[in-house]
Structures are given as C-alpha cells and as structure tokens.
Amino acid sequence: MKxxxxxxxxxxxxxxxxxxxxxxxxxxxxxxxxxxxxxSTVVDSTVTYDISLVDNKKDPTCGMPxxxxxTDTAHYEGKVIGFCATGCKEEFLKDPKASIAAAEMK
Numbered sequence: 001m002k003x004x005x006x007x008x009x010x011x012x013x014x015x016x017x018x019x020x021x022x023x024x025x026x027x028x029x030x031x032x033x034x035x036x037x038x039x040s041t042v043v044d045s046t047v048t049y050d051i052s053l054v055d056n057k058k059d060p061t062c063g064m065p066x067x068x069x070x071t072d073t074a075h076y077e078g079k080v081i082g083f084c085a086t087g088c089k090e091e092f093l094k095d096p097k098a099s100i101a102a103a104e105m106k
Contacts, residue, residue, distance in 0.1 A: 054082035
C-alpha cells in the first residue's frame with residue numbers, strides 16, 4: 001500500500017513539474033509577440049486628415065498651411081479647424097477668438 005502511495009506521489013510530482021516547465025516556456029514567446037505588436041502599434045497610431053474636411057487654409061496657432069498635413073481638428077462656431085499638431089490645437093482652445101483670424105477660412 002505504501003509503495004502504491006509513493007508511486008502516486010512521484011507521478012504527481014513529475015506531472016506537476018512538467019506542467020510548470022511548460023508554462024515557463026510560453027512566457028518567452030509572449031515577450032516576442034508583445035515586442036512586435038508594440039512596434040506596429042506605434043507606426044499605425046498616426047492619424048492624418050484630408051484638407052477637404054476642414055474649413056481653414058492655415059493652422060491658426062502657428063500659421064502652417066493645412067496642405068502640409070493635418071494631425072488634429074477642433075470644431076469652432078460650426079466650422080472644422082485643422083491643426084498641424086495637437087499642441088497647436090491645445091493652444092488654440094485656450095483663446096480661440098484671438099487666433100481664429102490667422103486661420104484664413106475658406
């Protein structure tokens with residue numbers, strides 16, 4: 001009876017050890033997957049807008065023409081205003097009335 005019990009304990013220990021080692025090997029492949037995913041996410045996160053979607057010719061904060069690229073927008077007095085950067089949009093939203101004239105509306 002004791003030998004049967006000892007064999008059962010040994011079998012359980014060996015099975016459990018194999019299970020733990022199998023789980024440990026999986027973490028290496030997860031790290032590789034995470035690295036490749038994070039790289040593609042950074043590349044895909046850039047958003048640009050077509051100039052036909054906005055009502056201004058220039059970024060009202062820095063004066064850059066919207067034809068150079070629009071990465072953010074805001075709605076102001078029923079118009080869509082395009083900005084070259086999020087920082088320009090944030091600055092515009094602090095005092096839009098002071099900056100709107102520089103936008104050269106279409």
